Amino acid sequence: MSRKKSFGKKFARRAVLISTVLMAVLFIAALILYRNRTELLTNSASRAAEKGDYEKAISLLEAAESSEESEATLTEYRYQLALSYLQNGRPGDAMTLFSQLGDYKDSRACITECKYRAAELLYDTGEFEAAKNAFYALAGYSDALDRYDACRYAIADRTEADDPNKAFRLFYALGGYADAKDRAGAIAMRLTGEADAEFAINTMLGISNETLEQMRSLSSIRDALPKNRLAAGFYHTVGLREDGTAVAAGRNDEGQCDVSGWTNLTAVDCGAYHTAALLSDGTVVATGRNDEGQCDVSGWTDVIAIVCTDYNTLGLRSDGTVVSTGFQDYETLSGWRGITVLGGGSYAVCAVTASGQVLSSHAAMRSETMRDCVAIDVSTGYCIGLSADGTLCGANETPPAWTDLVAISASGTGYLALDKDGRVLAHWFRSRDAIDFSDLSGAVAIAAGGTHCAVLLSDGTVITRGSNAFSECETAAWNLGVTPLP
Numbered sequence: 001m002s003r004k005k006s007f008g009k010k011f012a013r014r015a016v017l018i019s020t021v022l023m024a025v026l027f028i029a030a031l032i033l034y035r036n037r038t039e040l041l042t043n044s045a046s047r048a049a050e051k052g053d054y055e056k057a058i059s060l061l062e063a064a065e066s067s068e069e070s071e072a073t074l075t076e077y078r079y080q081l082a083l084s085y086l087q088n089g090r091p092g093d094a095m096t097l098f099s100q101l102g103d104y105k106d107s108r109a110c111i112t113e114c115k116y117r118a119a120e121l122l123y124d125t126g127e128f129e130a131a132k133n134a135f136y137a138l139a140g141y142s143d144a145l146d147r148y149d150a151c152r153y154a155i156a157d158r159t160e161a162d163d164p165n166k167a168f169r170l171f172y173a174l175g176g177y178a179d180a181k182d183r184a185g186a187i188a189m190r191l192t193g194e195a196d197a198e199f200a201i202n203t204m205l206g207i208s209n210e211t212l213e214q215m216r217s218l219s220s221i222r223d224a225l226p227k228n229r230l231a232a233g234f235y236h237t238v239g240l241r242e243d244g245t246a247v248a249a250g251r252n253d254e255g256q257c258d259v260s261g262w263t264n265l266t267a268v269d270c271g272a273y274h275t276a277a278l279l280s281d282g283t284v285v286a287t288g289r290n291d292e293g294q295c296d297v298s299g300w301t302d303v304i305a306i307v308c309t310d311y312n313t314l315g316l317r318s319d320g321t322v323v324s325t326g327f328q329d330y331e332t333l334s335g336w337r338g339i340t341v342l343g344g345g346s347y348a349v350c351a352v353t354a355s356g357q358v359l360s361s362h363a364a365m366r367s368e369t370m371r372d373c374v375a376i377d378v379s380t381g382y383c384i385g386l387s388a389d390g391t392l393c394g395a396n397e398t399p400p401a402w403t404d405l406v407a408i409s410a411s412g413t414g415y416l417a418l419d420k421d422g423r424v425l426a427h428w429f430r431s432r433d434a435i436d437f438s439d440l441s442g443a444v445a446i447a448a449g450g451t452h453c454a455v456l457l458s459d460g461t462v463i464t465r466g467s468n469a470f471s472e473c474e475t476a477a478w479n480l481g482v483t484p485l486p
Contacts, residue, residue, distance in 0.1 A: 038065040054081035091117035112141055128154045139359050140332025149177045175355035218390045221420050222406045225444055226482055228267030230456050232449025235470040238275050240268045242481030250472030256288030271308040278306045286313055294326035307344035316342040330361050346380035346412050367395035377410035384410050400427055411448035418446050435466045
């Protein structure tokens with residue numbers, strides 16, 4: 001009995017010892033495994049990434065112990081996963097990831113591409129209205145403007161069978177896009193029974209012969225007016241003489257009035273503290289403040305029009321593209337094509353395309369309702385257009401119901417308009433900023449500035465009113481010379 005007890009005790013001790021050793025071994029093994037866990041997970045994540053399985057790679061790496069190196073790798077895996085989503089028709093998922101990546105690599109630019117791909121998916125599935133709105137919001141990116149018009153064309157085409165009247169107006173609004181004008185004419189002839197497309201279109205639009213004659217008359221006056229002859233900066237005024245030289249008055253502490261040596265000019269404009277001019281050979285010169293690079297125009301060629309915002313200079317080239325230099329990068333301008341009219345002011349740029357669509361660097365100042373503009377101008381908070389019929393149209397406000405207008409000029413405080421009889425009309429946002437030109441007659445050009453405005457009269461003299469803190473209104477001795485209107 002004692003032997004059995006002794007054996008039992010020995011067995012128990014051995015069992016405890018063995019258990020202890022096994023637990024120690026397991027603990028050591030677990031400790032070794034734990035210490036190598038991060039390395040194992042990282043290596044597994046790396047192998048998954050090499051195979052293009054970034055979802056698995058991210059999951060493995062997220063389970064590993066975090067370090068500065070692993071976080072950097074994790075960010076790269078998320079970036080690559082976002083790219084794979086984008087390439088495989090999942091722009092929504094890709095955009096979510098790119099948004100989380102902030103400024104990593106080109107993530108912000110990729111977000112725009114995601115929006116573009118999402119718009120393409122809408123178009124491909126026949127959701128033309130949604131696609132149209134999406135492409136319009138991307139105006140300036142890649143060929144978004146062309147795709148926008150393609151959506152409008154598709155909507156018009158789909159509408160024709162059920163509502164030819166609506167389809168006519170949709171095709172007509174597309175202007176010169178594809179065969180839209182011919183489609184509009186064909187529908188108009190079918191609905192009116194007229195044999196002449198132009199007459200049928202005018203009938204559909206309710207345009208009488210008298211109205212057409214009035215529009216032709218306004219067009220003749222606009223064409224004959226002296227253009228790009230006056231400009232108003234913050235505290236300086238610039239005029240272009242008929243002989244192609246320039247004159248300036250006002251603040252000159254940064255050289256913005258140093259224009260006396262310029263010749264062969266065809267246009268002038270002002271920013272806040274700089275002045276630019278277009279030469280007859282398509283090159284551009286600029287003087288004044290250049291802290292933001294707004295005067296770096298020496299390499300520009302083939303320019304046909306210029307505009308200045310407060311701290312930028314922009315040029316419209318003969319191929320319908322826009323070049324810009326200065327404080328604002330205006331990324332959207334790189335995608336603008338077919339531009340025929342360019343405008344700028346404060347911190348904004350606007351344009352009209354060959355198909356009649358209004359564009360703006362500020363999305364809030366673009367509007368499909370602004371069509372057929374023959375002139376356009378903009379400030380930071382609004383965009384104003386002059387229609388061929390002599391009335392105003394606005395992107396985000398209802399302008400005054402003026403008629404028979406032939407020119408407009410906008411500033412941050414309000415805008416001026418010139419009517420066919422040479423009268424200057426003004427609309428001011430605040431009464432304290434109002435400048436009155438109602439006593440003048442025979443005006444042929446206008447320039448609205450933030451604190452002062454200038455008017456060129458038919459005898460070549462310039463009337464400038466408003467703030468005169470730096471003698472910017474001392475233009476009474478000027479005579480720019482004006483070719484008599486027909």
